[in-house]
Amino acid sequence: TDRSAGPNCPGSLIVVSNRQPYRHEYDGEDDGDERTIAVDEPTGGLTAGLDPVCQRTNGTWIAWGDGDADFDVTDDRNCVAVPPSSEAYTLRRLDLSADAVDSYYRGFSNRVLWPICHGFTDLIEDRPDDFEWYRSVNDQFATAVADHADEESIVWIQDYHFALAPRTIRDSIPPSATVAQFWHIPWPTPETFRDCPAAVDLLEGLLGNDLLGFHVDRYATNFLECVERTLPSAAVDRKRRAVRYDDEATTVVATPMGVDAASYDRMGRSVDPSRLSSFLTTNGIPSETVLGLGVDRLDYTKGIPERLAALERFFERNPDWRGSFTFVQKATPSRTEIPTYQRYGEFVRNEVDRINSRFATDGWQPIVYTDAYLEADMLAALYRRAGVMIVSPLVDGMNLVAQEYVASSSEADGALLLSDRTGAHERLGTHAFSIDPTDTDGFARQIADSLSTPRHERRRRMSVLRNRVFERDVDWWMATQFDWIRSVHDDRRPDPTS
Ligand code: G6P
Numbered sequence: 001t002d003r004s005a006g007p008n009c010p011g012s013l014i015v016v017s018n019r020q021p022y023r024h025e026y027d028g029e030d031d032g033d034e035r036t037i038a039v040d041e042p043t044g045g046l047t048a049g050l051d052p053v054c055q056r057t058n059g060t061w062i063a064w065g066d067g068d069a070d071f072d073v074t075d076d077r078n079c080v081a082v083p084p085s086s087e088a089y090t091l092r093r094l095d096l097s098a099d100a101v102d103s104y105y106r107g108f109s110n111r112v113l114w115p116i117c118h119g120f121t122d123l124i125e126d127r128p129d130d131f132e133w134y135r136s137v138n139d140q141f142a143t144a145v146a147d148h149a150d151e152e153s154i155v156w157i158q159d160y161h162f163a164l165a166p167r168t169i170r171d172s173i174p175p176s177a178t179v180a181q182f183w184h185i186p187w188p189t190p191e192t193f194r195d196c197p198a199a200v201d202l203l204e205g206l207l208g209n210d211l212l213g214f215h216v217d218r219y220a221t222n223f224l225e226c227v228e229r230t231l232p233s234a235a236v237d238r239k240r241r242a243v244r245y246d247d248e249a250t251t252v253v254a255t256p257m258g259v260d261a262a263s264y265d266r267m268g269r270s271v272d273p274s275r276l277s278s279f280l281t282t283n284g285i286p287s288e289t290v291l292g293l294g295v296d297r298l299d300y301t302k303g304i305p306e307r308l309a310a311l312e313r314f315f316e317r318n319p320d321w322r323g324s325f326t327f328v329q330k331a332t333p334s335r336t337e338i339p340t341y342q343r344y345g346e347f348v349r350n351e352v353d354r355i356n357s358r359f360a361t362d363g364w365q366p367i368v369y370t371d372a373y374l375e376a377d378m379l380a381a382l383y384r385r386a387g388v389m390i391v392s393p394l395v396d397g398m399n400l401v402a403q404e405y406v407a408s409s410s411e412a413d414g415a416l417l418l419s420d421r422t423g424a425h426e427r428l429g430t431h432a433f434s435i436d437p438t439d440t441d442g443f444a445r446q447i448a449d450s451l452s453t454p455r456h457e458r459r460r461r462m463s464v465l466r467n468r469v470f471e472r473d474v475d476w477w478m479a480t481q482f483d484w485i486r487s488v489h490d491d492r493r494p495d496p497t498s
Pocket of ligand 1: 019159160184185334335
């Protein structure tokens with residue numbers, strides 16, 4: 001995609017995120033210019049979308065320098081110019097200690113905030129010291145932001161790893177600069193949020209933002225209700241979605257994130273068919289099979305066991321499809337140092353084996369599980385080849401995979417099975433095959449129905465989905481967030497007439 005044009009930030013942009021847009025691998029010994037640097041390009045919706053904006057605005061991106069075991073210390077702040085080809089902006093990487101990472105990332109972020117925001121309160125593990133480390137890492141990021149910020153800066157913080165930083169940043173950068181954040185995961189109801197340790201600190205931290213974005217209205221409303229209940233002195237205007245607290249104003253908005261639809265569409269079409277057939281052959285998938293597909297991080301929110309149960313029921317009830325429908329589950333191992341995640345991965349793999357041993361025949365198995373790395377264009381080609389895509393999370397803030405599938409489906413005759421518990425369902429639910437992931441019978445019936453729906457009807461549904469996904473792509477999402485940022489940024493600046 002031509003990324004030289006597109007949404008622009010109304011000031012000098014400073015992005016803050018846990019993951020970095022580029023990873024540098026240094027080969028061999030450090031002998032000056034001879035040292036080769038391999039750089040992983042940005043992948044994933046957010047980094048791939050924000051990177052070009054940073055390039056156009058010569059911004060700064062501050063992130064945890066994960067994996068860069070050996071920092072290229074060009075200055076004492078660990079800054080590098082990226083991308084290597086054009087050096088358009090500054091990537092500042094924070095070197096967090098092993099203890100800090102264990103407590104801030106694997107602890108408070110992913111053992112407390114992740115489960116609570118997704119409503120899995122029984123999985124919360126509030127270990128001693130994790131919150132204090134979370135605070136200290138948030139402070140470290142805030143200090144780094146202050147190093148780079150000026151009067152015109154727009155600080156845009158991403159996600160739940162940084163609930164405390166906004167207030168510290170607000171207090172340490174010029175008053176005319178703007179602090180905004182996008183919370184990429186759900187915000188829970190007050191009943192669930194009641195179980196959250198450090199609730200007051202978290203809300204006070206988030207209200208340091210001038211603008212706080214969520215994917216859908218429900219999360220924005222939940223947030224405002226939590227503020228009302230937890231901070232009695234906050235003035236909450238539900239209609240305008242504005243909060244005044246401690247002399248600062250925060251505007252809360254809902255803007256559903258999209259994907260780079262044009263690029264998925266193009267990648268899906270561009271892959272040489274022989275690469276796709278060799279992928280199928282290598283994985284023992286008959287070339288003429290109807291292909292079902294699931295693509296997920298191995299995370300307990302994604303409803304993979306529920307999907308497998310529905311597939312098992314489907315094969316029980318529809319023996320005619322044995323041998324002619326194959327379901328590929330592409331899984332990306334995630335947060336594997338956390339035992340809950342290890343157990344989940346093991347359970348999923350065991351279930352796949354069990355179901356396969358029930359139904360497999362000589363040349364066919366019902367479920368092909370792979371956690372091998374797939375290049376972005378191969379993934380798009382696989383989406384395009386899949387007749388049925390199953391997205392069945394128990395809870396999901398948005399779900400970009402559903403949108404990637406639709407964007408890649410240029411043949412427009414595939415069916416999307418989509419859980420009604422995802423943010424994506426609010427816009428795509430009417431023309432997807434809607435499922436409740438916990439209703440195994442209903443889910444299995446939807447798989448059967450999607451397979452027997454006539455082609456013209458699948459096309460009709462898919463063409464509506466494609467319009468929606470292309471209309472609100474990642475550039476639309478960014479442009480909309482930047483419009484909001486522009487309006488709060490204008491409010492911060494002194495009125496020249498007064
Ligand atoms: C979710 C979060 C992201 C996170 C991603 C991958 O989508 O909203 O912030 O980067 O999961 O998880 P990981 O822990 O590997 O960064």
